[in-house]
Amino acid sequence: MxxxxxxxxxxxxxxxxxxxxxxxxxxxxxxxxxxxxxxxxxxxxxxxxxxxxxxxxxxxxxxxxxxxxxxxxxxxxxxxxxxxxxxxxxxxxxLPRTLVKALAEAQSQGLQAWREAREERRFARFQHALSRLLALRREQADAYGHGGERYDALLDEYEPGMRVARLGPVLASLRDTLIRLVGALQAAPRQVPELFQGRRFDTEAQWRVSLRMLGDMGFELDSGRQDKSIHPFSSGLHPTDVRLTTDLDEHSLEGLFSTLHEGGHGLYEQGFQPAHHRTPLANAPSMGLHESQSRLWENLVGRGRPFWTHYFPLLRDAFSEGLTGVALDGFLAAINRVTPSFIRTAADEVTYNLHIVLRYELELLLIRDELPLDELPAAWNERMRRFLGITPPDDLQGVLQDIHWAWGEFGYFPTYALGNLYSASIYAAARRALPGLEEGIARGELRPLRDWLRDHVHAEGYRLPAEELVREVTGQGLTDVDFLAYLQSKFGALYGVTL
Amino acid sequence: MxxxxxxxxxxxxxxxxxxxxxxxxxxxxxxxxxxxxxxxxxxxxxxxxxxxxxxxxxxxxxxxxxxxxxxxxxxxxxxxxxxxxxxxxxxxxxLPRTLVKALAEAQSQGLQAWREAREERRFARFQHALSRLLALRREQADAYGHGGERYDALLDEYEPGMRVARLGPVLASLRDTLIRLVGALQAAPRQVPELFQGRRFDTEAQWRVSLRMLGDMGFELDSGRQDKSIHPFSSGLHPTDVRLTTDLDEHSLEGLFSTLHEGGHGLYEQGFQPAHHRTPLANAPSMGLHESQSRLWENLVGRGRPFWTHYFPLLRDAFSEGLTGVALDGFLAAINRVTPSFIRTAADEVTYNLHIVLRYELELLLIRDELPLDELPAAWNERMRRFLGITPPDDLQGVLQDIHWAWGEFGYFPTYALGNLYSASIYAAARRALPGLEEGIARGELRPLRDWLRDHVHAEGYRLPAEELVREVTGQGLTDVDFLAYLQSKFGALYGVTL
Known part of the structure; x- marks a missing residue:
């Protein structure tokens, strides 16, 4: 045997x-x-x-x-x-070979049509290619098999075990509360000014700071590296060979948050236990759980007061000119400013998940064939108004903004929201398990958190489905309770309102 | 069909x-x-x-x-x-699977034993592992088949079509003439002083100069790149993706010659014709012919007066401090200084091939089982005395210096000499075909040479065996005539003697 x-x-x-x-x-x-x-x-x-x-x-x-x-x-x-x-x-x-081939062709045509549509700022140019991609994805879902909900079969590729029946109610509840929160924050008497416009941050110094942060987080630079690319990403070639990229812009400090984000993914990849190396267990059980680790470091840790209590003085040293006249409180407010906006990737922590729910609702309708494609831009814009109170001036800032659908990716967007929800639940569990965690972070001690995450999440690999693992770690499965409590506490304090 | x-x-x-x-x-x-x-x-x-x-x-x-x-x-x-x-x-x-496996193990043990022997500066420590490697290579030669000369079967992997019966006499003739040349140069009344000791050359500036030279040679940096590594090498992943590495040392300018060397290999890899891409024809027909292209650029071009007539002023600008008090003539003499020395990789153009012939003669004896292994260091040292008039102080500077035998590589060394011989014949043909070639090089015009090499050598790919291709290009096959004429002319002038 x-x-x-x-x-x-x-x-x-x-x-x-x-x-x-x-x-x-x-x-x-x-x-x-x-x-x-x-x-x-x-x-x-x-x-x-x-x-x-x-x-x-x-x-x-x-x-x-x-x-x-x-x-x-x-x-x-x-x-x-x-x-x-x-x-x-x-x-x-x-998956029949013919379908694989047809999908590859449709993806290539989809990308092409999407690029042309973006140039013309006109969704109609992309509609035919999208229709073909949707038809093939439905075919794919049927090939995989499902219990009547095709979207489940697609979702399962990215978030094994998750189902519309489980996800839908959680996202609907999240949506309704977030719409209320956004309204309350916009009506708050205290508002947060934009701070970074017109400032300059030397990219060499940003590079050094980003590597310093990675090292402090416990990202092992003898088992990984950071390089530059146009779009930041992380890739685990092996737990001893984890590669992150970043894109630094001298007009912004967003690259540092991107490093924390990719670093969070990287810690996951480095944390699989040696006994699982080169086996299917050296894998996160889902994209959502993977994203929870990047968002935990980027947002829960990286946009928090404890973290910047330690790092802001270092930042002032590195960018004495760029940060002229900025104090810790103003900096913290600025990196947590809430503004409804058109572009998902630039969204803040409060509005971000509304962008995701919007896409989830639409792609569920599309896969179910319950939304005529020529009505998609209007359906997008109607939700933007309902969720965020703003209307995209054109399709480029609306339905054409993300590459996912151009590539025929349906079922992926929800994993971003799952990542945010899981990140808050896991961070809350870490705080319960590690008394004095945030006091330590304020002294620059990030390793205890990494070690706890490694022991309880990363080293588990793919032994359990994502939600079961989360339940073991936090005592409960998928929920928006921790995430909403986190937003209410943090943004209530920042905007001086009770949420 | x-x-x-x-x-x-x-x-x-x-x-x-x-x-x-x-x-x-x-x-x-x-x-x-x-x-x-x-x-x-x-x-x-x-x-x-x-x-x-x-x-x-x-x-x-x-x-x-x-x-x-x-x-x-x-x-x-x-x-x-x-x-x-x-x-x-x-x-x-x-090749039987069992032999492949045994070879891999013996190579690993050979490397290990060789490293230990180097630490102890004692060949005996490596002898047993070498004996095993030789036995397996003989077995491999027999598996491939040969006409009585096992070495032919091994040589054929690196230099397809070449045979001991063809190679031996050429190398013997080359050896005898070189021994005479080295003696004459050592006895010459005019001697060339060492020039670079104690000088410093900023490695950033070396990097810029090396990239400039690569670009001037016609190495296409949108179809290749240069990076840093401990040992310089070149690798053609595809003709549009050719990667060179260099190792720059602030105490030496050797890195520039290394760039020219790897650049020569790189031009070969970039020069295969598009119709041959992704087929076995996008290959040099032999290692020797590949080496001819690196040596052509490193030595025939890169250590010549025309090349430095153009580049020396640029070098003076880049290293004004490092080259204080150095003029073109002194620089040219210094980069062509002939000194018998123990280490092959540091050898000059005249003595280099004697190092190769020494190894060829010994490995031929070893594969034929005509030299008891415990006599190998003595046989090495005896030839060093006879060829170069010097005796290695220990095995580290003698028989243990190269990694090739530790890795069980027999039959590879001759390709270095073949590269030198072919390089001179091909360069002579280029001069005949391109009137004014060297006047152009003296103006920094390197592209006509690259284009000629591309048309006549590189674009041919692996259509013909190496020697046949050389015959088509130069009008004759393997010969030491062009190489010796080149040495005699260049070093005779430099040392003020008739060779």
Whole structure:
């Protein structure tokens, strides 16, 4: 039996190694690839994906996994490894080759049409390609199988185990409370002025500060690195090789928050236990849980008073000119300013999830085929008015702003909201478990938090589905209670209102 | 028939894509890999090599190649593609798995023993591991097959088509003339003083100069890049993605010559014609011919008066302090100073090939099993005395200096000498074909040479074996005549003697 599991393990190793190499080739494409090499890199990545797919659907792997599903003497971890890989393999097996090919073509056409539509600032230009993508995604959902709700099958790729029936009510409750909070904050007598306009922050100094923060967080720079790319991202090639990127802009300090965000993802990837390396357990159980770790460091920690009590003096040293006349209180207010705005990626902590709920509601309607596509921009704008009280001046600042749908990605957006909700619940649990946590943070001691997260979240890997793991860590599953309590306390104090 | 060739071509593409990705993972290991990720990277590379080998020996590929070997309507290029891949596949098929595994283990043990022997400065510590490597390489030669000379089978991996019967006499003639030249130069009344000791050359400025030279040579920086690594190397992931590395030392300008060297390799890789991309024809036909391009730029061009007529003023600007009191003539003499020395990699153009012949003679004896291993250090030292008139003070500066044998590489060293010989013949042909070539170089015009090399050497790819291609380009095959004429003319003038 050991020998059979060894054969299965060897295939797991091979698949993870291929995944790591795909990660490397993708990271390199965004960082160091010569400009004329993009076509060659596409070919290389396509070849690697092809081999990975072929290995995954190999019937012999299916036999080994079938054996593992009722082999009596496996350890719990071995069982979990086999279970996770079985899920992944089942999805790959169920997807017909013709559909995979049609999707790849539709994605490419979708991107092209979306770019043209953006240039013309006109959704109609994108409508036909989007219609094709939606049809194929519905087909994909049917191929995977579902209990009547196609969206569940798509969501399951990013957030395994999550269902519309569970997610919908939580997001609806969150939406209603957030609309109320945004209104209350806008009506508050105390308002927060914009602070950063016209200031300049040397990008070399930002780079040094960002590396200092990563090191302080416990991101291990001998098992990872930070580079520059146009869009920041993180990529775990292996727990000893975790690559973050950042994009620094001399007119803004947002790059520092981006580093904290990617650093949070990076800590997750570095925190898988050695026994799980090169196996399917060295994975977060969901995108939402992964996002919880980036948002925890970016927002719960990184936009909080304890953190800046320690770092603001360092920041003043690094940007003495850029921060002229700015004190800690003003800085904290400015980095937490709440303003309804059109663009999701620039949204503050309070309004952000309304952008997500908007997309979730629309893509659920689209996948259900309950919203005619030519009504999509109007449906978008109507929700923007209802949720945030503003109307996009054009589709570029409305329905065309995100690349996700252009790429045919439906079911991904909710994971951003799940990340925010989970981040607050997990941070609340950390505060309960670690008395004096925030006093320590105010002294620059970030390691106790990292260590606690590593022990309770990261090292678990993919043993449990996301919500079960969250329940083990926090005592409860998905809820908006912790997140809303956090917003009410923090923004109530900042704006001088009771929320 | 077209469809069958398309199937073959798809497999060629896949193999080249895998090769490119292996190149990327290897390049990254030497440049940006986090220090703790080496074990993970070894696994990834081993997985990729395993898949590459599996694809290569796949019986279906064998069938396609067999079909191509007598398909009537293939183009000459299609035929050549199939021939090159057949050679590569035959070697892979002939190598038993057990031997591959034994070699990998022996290489690992060889490296380890060699490192320990270097620490103890004692060859005996390495002897046992070397003996094992030699035995396995003999076994490998027998597996490949040969006509009685095992060394031929090993040489063939690096220099396809070259044989001991052809190479031996040329190297023997070269050796005898070089011994005479070295003696004459040492006895010359005019001697060249060392110039660089104690000087300092800012590495940032060296970096800028090296990039400038690469650009001037016509190395396309939108299809390649230069980075830093401990040992300089070049790697062609694809003709649009050619990566060079350099190691700059503030106490030396050798890094600039290293850039010219790697740049020469890089031009070769960028010069394959688009119709050959992702096929076996986008390859140099031999390591020796590849080396001819690096040596041509490093030495024939890069240590010549025309080149420095243009670049020395730029160098003076970049290193005004480091080059205080140095004029063009003194600089040219210093970068061409001839001194018998122990270490091959630091050798000048005249003595360098004697280091190579020494290794060639010894490894031929070793593979033939005609030299007892415990006599190897003495045989090395005896040749050092006979060729260069000096005796290594210990094995570290003698038989233990190169990593090649520690890695079980036998048959590779001669390609360095072949590179030098071919470089002189090809450069002589270029001068004949391009009147005013060196006057142009003296004005900084390097592109005509690159374009000529691209048209006549690089773009040919692997259509012909190396020596046949050289014959087409220069009118003759392997010879030491051009190389010796070059040395005699250049060093005779420098040292004021008739050679």
């Amino acid at each position: 050991d020998k059979t599991f060894d054969a299965l393990l060897a295939r797991m190793h091979e698949l993870r190694d291929l995944g790591g190499v795909i990660g490397l080739a993708s990271w390199d494409r965004e960082t160091y690839l010569p400009t004329r090499a993009h076509e060659a890199r596409s070919h290389q990545l396509s070849t690697l994906h092809g081999i990975q797919h072929e290995r995954l659907v190999d019937p012999r792997l299916g036999e080994l996994l079938a054996w593992a599903s009722d082999a009596p003497r496996l350890t719990p971890d071995q069982r979990a490894m086999a279970r996770v890989l079985t899920q992944e393999r089942d999805r790959a097996v169920k | 077209d469809k069958t060739f398309d199937a073959l071509l798809a497999r060629m593409h896949e193999l080249r894509d895998l090769g490119g990705v292996i190149g990327l993972a290897s390049w990254d290991r030497e440049t940006y890999l986090p220090t703790r990720a080496h074990e993970a990277r070894s696994h990834q590379l081993s997985t990729l090599h395993g898949i590459q080998h599996e694809r290569l020996v796949d019986p279906r590929l064998g069938e396609l190649l067999a079909w191509a070997s007598d398909a009537p309507r293939l183009t000459p290029d299609q035929r050549a593609m199939a021939r090159v891949l057949t050679q590569e596949r035959d070697r892979a098929v002939k």
